Amino acid sequence: ELKVEQNPLFLSMQEGKNYTIYCNYSTTSDRLYWYRQDPGKSLESLFVLLSNGAVKQEGRLMASLDTKARLSTLHITAAVHDLSATYFCAVFDSGYALNFGKGTSLLVTP
């Protein structure tokens, strides 16, 4: 059974600081996804990582994938309040569906 673990689960950070969220998964997969969820809302796709060494950046967020280590990171640069949300990583499981981590709840404070 594929397990996906995120850490930390809760993160409070000051505006302007940098931080990294980690996503580990237990079995081989070549697809990893990062989503953002605002309170009471649906999921918004941030990044799709499809190969070892893939790195994608959008604004203050950068995601990377190391399939050999079964690890993905979501790096936040110079955080701003608008980034406050819950971030999920998900791994493709057996070619048909996504297996999600529990999410990292991020709060960016002044």
Next chain:
Amino acid sequence: DGGITQSPKYLFRKEGQNVTLSCEQNLNHDAMYWYRQDPGQGLRLIYYSQIVNDFQKGDIAEGYSVSREKKESFPLTVTSAQKNPTAFYLCASSLDLIEQYFGPGTRLTVT
């Protein structure tokens, strides 16, 4: 506009009643999915369908049923057999099995 719609946004039911959640997409996607989200948790797969008239159980299918009579529609019925049905339900669809697009969700409360 292309997209996925779910209705209603909020749904309240008494325990023991079956309830059906709607999911419609006009993206011409073959695959559709139902996920459940509980507070502080990630999403868990209930059912998925890759083509019309075919669907498969996910990790937590007990107490749920689905149908896929049309490509655009994938309704989910929460039956009285589901022991803890109160949750946020998300429908998704995919064209190429690479990226899934999520609907706005239905929040079901059963008392």
